[in-house]
Structures are given as structure tokens and as C-alpha cells.
Amino acid sequence: MTLDELKQKLDEANYIYDDTLATVLAVSLQLGRPLLIEGAAGVGKTEIAKVMASALGRDLVRLQCYEGLDESKALYEWNYQKQLLSIQVNMNSDDKDALTRSLFSDEYLLERPLLHSIRSEKPVVLLIDEIDKADEEFEAFLLELLSDMQVSIPEIGTIPAKTVPFVVLTSNRARPLSEALRRRCAYLYIPYPDLDKELAILRAKMPHLDDQLRLQVAKAVQSLRSNEAILKKPSIAETLDWAAALDALGVRELTPDAIRNTAGFLLKNTEDIECMHETGDADCGCGGHDHHNCGCGGHHHG
Amino acid sequence: MVEPGVYLEKLSWFSRLLREEGLTVGTQETIDAGKILVSLGFEDREQVKTALRTVYAKSREEQNLFDRVFDGFFLSEERMRQLAKEHLEQQQREQQIQEQAREDLEVNGKPMELTEEQRSIYMTMPEEAREKLRRFRETFQDTAERSPKLYDNFIKSVFVKTILEEQMRMEDAGLGCMAADPEIGILYRDISRFRDTEIPKAITIIQSISQQINGELSASRKHRGHSGKLDFRRTIRKGLETGGSFYRLHYKKKRHRKKHLVLLCDVSGSMMQFSEFALRFIQSLNHVSESSRAFVFSEELHEADAFSLQNMDLFRSSIRESGLYGKGTDLGSALEDLLNRQPAVLNRSTTLIILSDTKTVDQPRAIRALLEAKRQAGRVLILNPIPESKWPYLKSAQAFGAVCSMVSCSTLNALAAACRRLSDR
Incomplete structure (x- = not known):
């Protein structure tokens, strides 16, 4: 699949991407390499696997990793x-x-998911989610599958893949992954989105949202992410949840009351919520000077 | 359109360059990159950069390195011309500096005994710094006539010290550009450079990593070999689940012996933050040690109680109250005090971990005490917050490193790796 074809498929799947992401996905597909995606929680790592399944017209087979996961649960x-x-x-x-x-x-x-993915008659997208949560032994066990697309079962022998799945591994960097695993994968790091991308995502996922509110939400989230005192930075998923909560409450403009009532959708611990109220970070981010451009109406700046 | 053969040849040079920069680049990566270049061509530079980055760089840190090497290697024509011009000007400037440096680095008409690297570092120093050294020489010119040998040694020591400082500063600047990238994450940044606002996050990370290490150690213990004796009770009981067939035999596990840790932490000034982090880390590794005792020292030695280690504020205030804060470091005296305590703190089953940057007064005394501690304890390990790359410049690090194992723990990641090592034995 060429880069342009892939971009077209991603567009059809209504997925917001940039050139870097599209190029990485195309390279990974072209080389038939597993794709290792790292980034903070909630930036859309898992979503990429889902979108690729939809774009390629394949089934998604998911293996959720956890401490103690072994071959009897995975293979x-x-x-x-x-x-x-x-x-x-x-x-x-x-x-x-x-x-x-x-x-x-x-x-x-x-x-189990790994065996299913390589014995499937039609190629699938295999998502190995949160590989950093699994033990190092499991990582080593994956190497045969990732490099040779085959698995060994002692009683039967080696089972080669009938069809080659597109493998996506995700990690939150909770622990460093082994060099051997990294070497077998193409690598993608997803940072938090910038303002334009965040706005585009909000527009795509919540088209009915008021333009002014969308801009205020995106600016407020950007402002919170740049605040070093916030421990758990809000991710895209939280931005969408927050916008949905504001929308459900019929909020048309970001006011201190609206922020207070919905803060739990955006920040996930008390210290962060207190910090947001103290610093006033979740206002539109205009600092009260640039009301016309930020669309805040200026009323909540006192 | 450039012939594929041309840029494929360039690609092998590029792979070699990346390897020299520390990236693990094998033939497979070069082959993959070749395939990509053949399919993409070289029309869109940014696209090629992204595609090659995907193939060559396997972590965020490697991506940064890759970008630097790529930007230096694949240049646009305009940029190449500009660089050639700059290079020519630079060469002329360097020639002038070289001639001046030759004069500067002579004492009593003879060239100073410096390595080529030190000479080149002198040349890269800012003009103000070199001018300062020149003025310094002139100030002591009288001594040269009275006592040429003394003058010779003195001037040389000042020059070498300044050059070494410059070398360390340059290496720091190199590390700094990595550390400044907020995306790299706190895990790989120098602990001493954490900002106050980052400390809660660092503590959360420590908790999560120690939980991970505990899990790994517990899992590896489960997988560790058995004692060879059949466990009849478990085999029969498990057999009932499969209709009485002994589908899987169970063996008695080897008894796991945990260690007794003794932690000796330097809390003088700059070491305070590192010691606090390291203590917190090691204490939370309940799978590593059976019991642990923590001692803090600067000029004296005090035992830290578990209560004061509960949080950072408590730890800091207890250190301030103990009168240890802000004093110098005397590792020798602290070790002697530890060795003389009754009942004995160290024995063959204890592992002594010293958290110290090895900068201490009376180094020979400290080395003697360390040797004695090594004799008494089962194992002695120094966790040093100074990056390993700087050890060659520090005599104390070399001296202590020769006597016992020393591990660099300048980042949380390195600290985690060191803590993993604690479980090996």
C-alpha cells in the first residue's frame, strides 16, 4: 500500500493524523515490521491499531498485557x-x-490471541497492548513471533504464520523495554497533540460542539499540559471526555463554575484539581488579555 | 532524480556514522532503510527523514540522536555551499588560534606536557578564558625568574585544571540538550537537576518502578529452579483437578534468602536529594532485603529511623535537626563509627550500600576504613550519583572504584538498574 493510499484509508476512517504518523505507518506496513508505539497514557496509541484494522479491512486481535501473563494465556x-x-x-x-x-x-x-493471529485465514491486525506491563520473560517469548512470524509448541513443533498480521505494540514507558524487542520493531513516539491537532480531533469526534467552546477547551488543555505542577497531564481521551461532559451539561462557554463541576473528567487526582483551581490554568489560556482571539468572551477573567 | 546506487552507498556510510554515535544499527536496518529509499526516492527530505527514523531509531533518545546525525549528513545543496564557506573561514580562524595557543602553552620556552585532546580543548575555549589564563601567567612572571621549576609546575597545574573544567562543562552541555527535552522523561534525567515541581512525579515513578522490580523479582523467584525434592502433597492435590492423573509434578522450592542491607547515605549539601531518592527506592524494594538499616552522615554518623524516611519533608527536617546538614563529608570517620558500633552492624550476611559521590576529606583514611568494611561485610557497593563519564577526572572516584564495586546512578533509570543488580548474587 502506498503512502497516498494509506492516507486515503485513514481519511475514510475519520482519523486525524499528521505526515509523520502516516509515513511511519506506511514504512512499517511496507517492511512488514511490527510497530512499537510509545507515549503517555491516552495519546491514542491503542486507537492507531483500531484505525489500522478498519483502514486495512482486517479483524483486530487484542492481547492485553499484565504482570504474570504467560504463554498459556497469550499463545x-x-x-x-x-x-x-x-x-x-x-x-x-x-x-x-x-x-x-x-x-x-x-x-x-x-x-489464544497470538496463535489465533497467525493461524487466521485472513490477515489481521494484532494489538499487543501495554507490553511494558508484562514481565521480561514474556518479552523474550515474543521475539520468535515478531522476527520470524512463527511460534514453537513443544508437542507439535514450529507453526509458521498462515497470514502475516500487522503487529502493533504499545508501551507507556513504565519500564524500559529490552533492546532485542526494540530492534525487531519500527518505532513511533506519540507526543501530546499541539493546539491545531487537538482542535482537529475535537472537530472530527464532536462535530456538533460549539466552535467557541471547542477552542476554549483545547486552549485550556494545552495550558494544563504545560503546567509542570500537574502530575497526570490530561490526554486526548480526557479532552474528549471533558468536552462531552460540558456538552451534556449544555455549557456554551467555559466558566469557573463549569470547570469546577466537570474537572473530574479532565484531571484524575485531587492534587491536580486543586492545583488547577489555584493557578486558574483551565481558563481559556488567554490570560484575560486576548478575549477576541480566544473566543472566551472575557467574562470569567473577573 | 539521483541514481539509487548513489544514495545506497551513502546509506552505508550513514549507518556507520549512526553506529559510531552509539545507535545499535545492524545490517537488517540498513537493508530496510535501502528498501525505503528506493521506494520513496529523495524528493521530500522530511518524509525520508521520518521514514529512516522509524527504521533506525528505537527509542525517544535514539530519535534525538538520529535527528542530529541526519541533519549533519544529508544536507541540501544551498546549505552545503554555505557550510563550505563557513568551514573555510573557520579554518583560518583556527590557524590563528593554533599559533596563539602554541605560544600560550609554553612555559620557560618549552611546550607544556599536555595531551593532544587537552590542547584542542584549550583552543576551543572562549577567548576571554584564554586571556584570563594569559594574564594569570603574567602576574606570576616574577616567580619564573626566582624559581623556574616551581613556576613551571604551578602554571601547568592551573592550565590543566582549567582545561579539565572546560572539558567537563562541554560534556555537561552535551548531556544538557538531552535533559532539556521534556519528552525524554524524568527517568533519564540527572537526579540532581530535578526541579522542585518534578519531585512528586519522580516519587510516583519510583513507586511504580519499585513495584515493577518487586514483581519481577517475585516472578523470577517463582521460576527459579527447585530443590530437586518432589512435593507429594501439592502433586496429589493438583492431580485431583485432572481426574487423579499426575499431569504435572510439583517440586519443593529452594528457600529464598533475602539480604540484610545497611545503607550509608551522604547527606551533605548537594548529596541530600540523591540520598533521599535512593533511600526511598531501596527501602521500597521489599523483595530485595529481609531487613535494612539506614545511616546518614556528613561529618558525623546518625542512624535514620523508619519514621523520618516516610516523606521528603520529614526526612529533610530530621537531617537539619541532627545538625548534619550543610557540613562537609567525612566518609572515613563515618565508616569507622559504623565499624565500631556494638553490637556489630556488619557481618558476612550484610550488604553495605554507600550512597556517596566519593568526595570526602582525608581520602586515605576513608580508603582504609572501606577496606575494613569490605572485610567485615558480605558485599560493599557504592552508588555514585556522578555520571560514569566523569569518573576519569575524579581521583577519588578512581581510588574508591579500585577498592570496591561502584555503580553510576545519576538518573532514576540507572538507579533502577542498580537496584535490580542488588538482587543478583
């Missing part, structure tokens, strides 16, 4: 109960070897 597991039942039923069979062989066949194999 495959034998259906022990069914195997035992089969042994009981065929106990008197003459051909014991055939029975043993049959116990380790597809019939008793429970596919």
Missing part, C-alpha cells in the same frame, strides 16, 4: 478436560500411539 493451552475425557473414552482402544498423537492435535488446542 495456546491444551484442553485438559477434553483430553482426559478422550483418554477415558478410548481407554480400550488398541492403537495407543494413535490415541497419544490425537491428544496433541488441533482438536484439543485452545488458541
Whole structure:
């Protein structure tokens, strides 16, 4: 798929992107490399996998990582109960070897997301979400899949991929990932969006929102992100939640009351909310001087 | 349109350059980059840069390095001409400076014993700094006639010191551009450069990393080898789940022995912040140690109680009340005090961790005490907040590093790596 074709597909999926993102996705697709995406929580890492699934017309297979995740949850597991039942039923069979062989066949194999993604008849998009939450052993286990697109099951042998999935790995940088894993992937870092991109996202996701309110929301969020005292910076997801909350309350203009009532949608801990009220960061960001341009109406600056 | 062969050849040079800059670039990356260049061409420079960055750079830090190398390597024609002109002017300037430097770096008609690197650093120093050194020489010119050897040594020591300071400053500036990038994250920044507003975030990160390390250690312990003895009770009990078949045998685990940690923390002035972070980190690693005792020192030694370590304000006020704050560092005396305590603090099952930048008064005494501590304790480790690249300039770091293991912990990431090492043994 060429870059222009990909851009067209992303447009059709109603996804806001910049040239960097489109180029990285195109390169990753062209080389058939897994794509490792890093960035703060809520900047849209997981969304990329969903959009790519929709743009490429593929199913999305998702593996959510967590501490203690192992191959029985990620790759495959034998259906022990069914195997035992089969042994009981065929106990008197003459051909014991055939029975043993049959116990380790597809019939008793429970596919988990990784195996499913490479045995699928049609290529899929495989999302390995929050890989930094998984243990280092699991990372090492993924290497075979990521580099050779195959997995090894001791009882069966090596299973090569029927179709090659487009693999997206996401990480919040909670811990550094191994060099080996990084080397096998194309890399993308997503920063927080700038004002224009944030406005474009708001326009695409909430087209009915009042222009003035949209601008105020975007400016307020930008202002909060630049405040070093805020521990958990609001992400795009939180911006959308906040805008939706304001919209649901019928707010047309950002006032201190409206901010106070909806702050919980934007900031997720008490210290940050207090800090926002103290510094007045969630006003439109115009500092009270530039009302005409910011569209704030100027009334909440006292 | 440029022939693909031309820029593919350039690409191999570019890969080599990236490798020299510290990026792990293998043949696969070069092949991938080649494929990309053939398909994209070189018409849109920014697009090529993004595409190659995706292939070569595998982290945010590597992206910064890549951008720098790319911008220096793939130049537009106009920029190349401009650079050539600047280069010519620069060469002329350098020649003048070189001649002047040759004169400056002579004492009593003989050239000073300096390495080529030191000479080139002298040449890159600002004119004001060089002028200051020249004036300094002139001030002491009388001594040259009275005692040429003394003058010779003195002038040389001043020059070498200034050059070394300049070298460190240049390296700091190089690190600074990385540290200034807010996107790089607090994990990779020098702990001593944290702003006050960043401290709560750093503490949150410490909590999350220590939780992660605890998880990893606990998981690795689970996976660690068994003692070889069959655990009948668990095997039979688990067998019941699979209809009485002993589908999987269970073995008795090896008993895990945790360590006894003794932490000796330098809290004099600049070391305070680092010690507080490191203490908090190590104390929260409950899977590393069975028990730990923390001692703080500057000129004297005090034992820190668990209560005072609960939060930063409490820790700081307890240090101020103890009278340790703002004093000099005497590691030798602190270690001697620790070794003389009854009942003995150190024994073969303890790991002594010293949080110190190794800058101390009476270094020989400190080395003697450290050797004695090493004899008494099972293991001694120094966590040094000064980046490893600066150790060659510090005699104390070299002296202590020769006696026991020393790990650089200038960033939270390095501190986490050091804490992971604590579990190995």
C-alpha cells in the first residue's frame, strides 16, 4: 500500500493524523515490521491499531498485557478436560500411539490471541497492548513471533504464520523495554497533540460542539499540559471526555463554575484539581488579555 | 532524480556514522532503510527523514540522536555551499588560534606536557578564558625568574585544571540538550537537576518502578529452579483437578534468602536529594532485603529511623535537626563509627550500600576504613550519583572504584538498574 493510499484509508476512517504518523505507518506496513508505539497514557496509541484494522479491512486481535501473563494465556493451552475425557473414552482402544498423537492435535488446542493471529485465514491486525506491563520473560517469548512470524509448541513443533498480521505494540514507558524487542520493531513516539491537532480531533469526534467552546477547551488543555505542577497531564481521551461532559451539561462557554463541576473528567487526582483551581490554568489560556482571539468572551477573567 | 546506487552507498556510510554515535544499527536496518529509499526516492527530505527514523531509531533518545546525525549528513545543496564557506573561514580562524595557543602553552620556552585532546580543548575555549589564563601567567612572571621549576609546575597545574573544567562543562552541555527535552522523561534525567515541581512525579515513578522490580523479582523467584525434592502433597492435590492423573509434578522450592542491607547515605549539601531518592527506592524494594538499616552522615554518623524516611519533608527536617546538614563529608570517620558500633552492624550476611559521590576529606583514611568494611561485610557497593563519564577526572572516584564495586546512578533509570543488580548474587 502506498503512502497516498494509506492516507486515503485513514481519511475514510475519520482519523486525524499528521505526515509523520502516516509515513511511519506506511514504512512499517511496507517492511512488514511490527510497530512499537510509545507515549503517555491516552495519546491514542491503542486507537492507531483500531484505525489500522478498519483502514486495512482486517479483524483486530487484542492481547492485553499484565504482570504474570504467560504463554498459556497469550499463545495456546491444551484442553485438559477434553483430553482426559478422550483418554477415558478410548481407554480400550488398541492403537495407543494413535490415541497419544490425537491428544496433541488441533482438536484439543485452545488458541489464544497470538496463535489465533497467525493461524487466521485472513490477515489481521494484532494489538499487543501495554507490553511494558508484562514481565521480561514474556518479552523474550515474543521475539520468535515478531522476527520470524512463527511460534514453537513443544508437542507439535514450529507453526509458521498462515497470514502475516500487522503487529502493533504499545508501551507507556513504565519500564524500559529490552533492546532485542526494540530492534525487531519500527518505532513511533506519540507526543501530546499541539493546539491545531487537538482542535482537529475535537472537530472530527464532536462535530456538533460549539466552535467557541471547542477552542476554549483545547486552549485550556494545552495550558494544563504545560503546567509542570500537574502530575497526570490530561490526554486526548480526557479532552474528549471533558468536552462531552460540558456538552451534556449544555455549557456554551467555559466558566469557573463549569470547570469546577466537570474537572473530574479532565484531571484524575485531587492534587491536580486543586492545583488547577489555584493557578486558574483551565481558563481559556488567554490570560484575560486576548478575549477576541480566544473566543472566551472575557467574562470569567473577573 | 539521483541514481539509487548513489544514495545506497551513502546509506552505508550513514549507518556507520549512526553506529559510531552509539545507535545499535545492524545490517537488517540498513537493508530496510535501502528498501525505503528506493521506494520513496529523495524528493521530500522530511518524509525520508521520518521514514529512516522509524527504521533506525528505537527509542525517544535514539530519535534525538538520529535527528542530529541526519541533519549533519544529508544536507541540501544551498546549505552545503554555505557550510563550505563557513568551514573555510573557520579554518583560518583556527590557524590563528593554533599559533596563539602554541605560544600560550609554553612555559620557560618549552611546550607544556599536555595531551593532544587537552590542547584542542584549550583552543576551543572562549577567548576571554584564554586571556584570563594569559594574564594569570603574567602576574606570576616574577616567580619564573626566582624559581623556574616551581613556576613551571604551578602554571601547568592551573592550565590543566582549567582545561579539565572546560572539558567537563562541554560534556555537561552535551548531556544538557538531552535533559532539556521534556519528552525524554524524568527517568533519564540527572537526579540532581530535578526541579522542585518534578519531585512528586519522580516519587510516583519510583513507586511504580519499585513495584515493577518487586514483581519481577517475585516472578523470577517463582521460576527459579527447585530443590530437586518432589512435593507429594501439592502433586496429589493438583492431580485431583485432572481426574487423579499426575499431569504435572510439583517440586519443593529452594528457600529464598533475602539480604540484610545497611545503607550509608551522604547527606551533605548537594548529596541530600540523591540520598533521599535512593533511600526511598531501596527501602521500597521489599523483595530485595529481609531487613535494612539506614545511616546518614556528613561529618558525623546518625542512624535514620523508619519514621523520618516516610516523606521528603520529614526526612529533610530530621537531617537539619541532627545538625548534619550543610557540613562537609567525612566518609572515613563515618565508616569507622559504623565499624565500631556494638553490637556489630556488619557481618558476612550484610550488604553495605554507600550512597556517596566519593568526595570526602582525608581520602586515605576513608580508603582504609572501606577496606575494613569490605572485610567485615558480605558485599560493599557504592552508588555514585556522578555520571560514569566523569569518573576519569575524579581521583577519588578512581581510588574508591579500585577498592570496591561502584555503580553510576545519576538518573532514576540507572538507579533502577542498580537496584535490580542488588538482587543478583
